[in-house]
Structure formats: structure tokens, C-alpha cells
Amino acid sequence: MAKKQLVTTIKVQVKGGQATPAPPVGTALGPHGVNIGQFVQQFNEQTRDMAGTTVPVVISVYNDRTFEFVVKSPPAPVLLKQAAGVAKGAGNPLKNKVGSVTDAQVEEIAKTKMEDLNAGSLEQAKKTIAGTARSMGITVVG
Template identity: 35%
Template sequence: MSKAVTRVRKKEIIKIIHPPLLRTNIKAQMASAAPPLGPMLGQRGLNVANFCKEFNKETGHIKQGVPLPTRVHIRPDRTYDLEICMPTTTWLLKQAAGVKRGAMNPAKGGEFAGIISVKHVYEIAKLKSQDKACQGLPLEVFLDERRAIVQKQLVELADKKAAKMLRTT
């Protein structure tokens, strides 16, 4: 009898190459190795404990729990550059309006969660303009356009008052 030789073929291992940029939102002073942050960093070969310690130290001056957009540029030698941006725009708008969550169906019209002034919008834009991604966007254009709109509204209001005065006399 002859013996049949069977060879077991190993499965090919597919190596996943992750992009060098990791973009995520992390709450200030609350980075931990727990999911979802821990697995994201671990897959890229970073030391999760050191990353969390550095992030929490960097955000020590910010109120705990504020969501911060974070960009991590990972190099092939497993070192990284950490870029922490200003809080998210949605969080800033909710804080300015004094609401916990946004409108559930804003597309239907008529439903809104809160009211903010143009000054709030300008202050949020000024704060967000400090981010590296928003560098070079001029706020002066916004102010010039806003002045023109306000001037037009004042002229219309004066015309309406003059028309009302003519009708009442």
C-alpha cells in the first residue's frame, strides 16, 4: 500500500495597512484604553496607555467631557503627532443655545431646539478659526456682509416707520 501525502496549505494572512491619519473625537481628560479608542490605536501599533496619558495631560486645562476633534498623524516607526482642535461646532452651538440636544426633525420646518444670536455665531467662528484646518478663512468678510445686511434692515425699518406715520396722520 502506498501512503498518500497530504499537505496542509496555510491560509494567507492579509495585512491591513491603515492610513497614517487617524481622525476621531475624544472627550477632554477622558481618554482611556477602552473601546473605541483603544482598539483604533492598538491596530496602528501605538502604545495606548502612553497616548491616553499624554492626551489627558494636554487637555488638563479644558473642562472634562468636552468633545475635542483630534487628529493623530502616525509615522511608520510608530511615533505620532497629536493635534487637538477646538471643541466641535455642534457642541459649541448647543452650549450657546442652552440645549441638551438638537431638533429631531428640522427638515419638516418649524421645529427648532434653541435660539442664538449673530454675536454667538461670530464668537464661535472666531474660536473655530484658531484650528489648523480653518486657518486662512477671513472673518472680516463675514463682518462686512453682516454690516451691509444690518444697514439694509435699518433702512427698511425706517421706511416702514415713515409709512406708518403717514398713514396715521
């Protein structure tokens, strides 16, 4: 019997609990012969509690057309927009401020993102998140 080998790794961002066989999932998995319906069902089941939040997924596809996937934490800009209650960041963040978040909210986002960030401590993670907020036109207060 042939040994199971990794063929490719695919990264996509999908709304939690709302994956469909349509793009971007279908176009990413289709060329590799993966059962798209099976992936969609498993993904939606696993991310039901994150409904509506964009979540990055890393899918490992093997030579026997099986797959495994890892759901990462939502991107920092998505979490910041939710915390600030804004639809999108500022077009020109130096001149326009679209909202604000508290230091406690930044810390909570940093804790959520900690395993996906390359920060050595929570303080460094908070600085990274605060920098992302600044570049989106979101002010960090308190």
C-alpha cells in the same frame, strides 16, 4: 538606522481630559502598535481645560510606533449646543426650534473655529456657523 516614515493618520473624536484606552481610542490605535496608555496620558494632560467637550484629534503614526497628535477645536454643533444650553439638535429643524443663540455667541464660536474652517473672513465663518445652527433647529437672534 531606518528613517522615520509616516504610516497612517487617524482621526478620532474624544471628550477632552476624559480619554480612556477603551473605544474609540483603543480600537483606532491598537492595530498600529501605538502605546495607547502613553497617548491617553498625553491627550488628557493637553486637554484638561476642555473637560467634557468633544474634541477632534488627528494622530500621525510612524513606522517606529511613535506618534504625534494635533488637537483641533471642538465641532461647531458641540459649541452651539453649549451656547444654546440644549442637549441635542431638533429632529425636524424646519418645524421644531430647540433653542437660540445670540449673534455675539455665533461670532465667538466663529473665532474659535476660524483656523479649522475654510472661510476667508470672520463674516464668512459666522455665516457657516449660523447655517449649522439653523440646520440644528437653533435660532440666531440679535
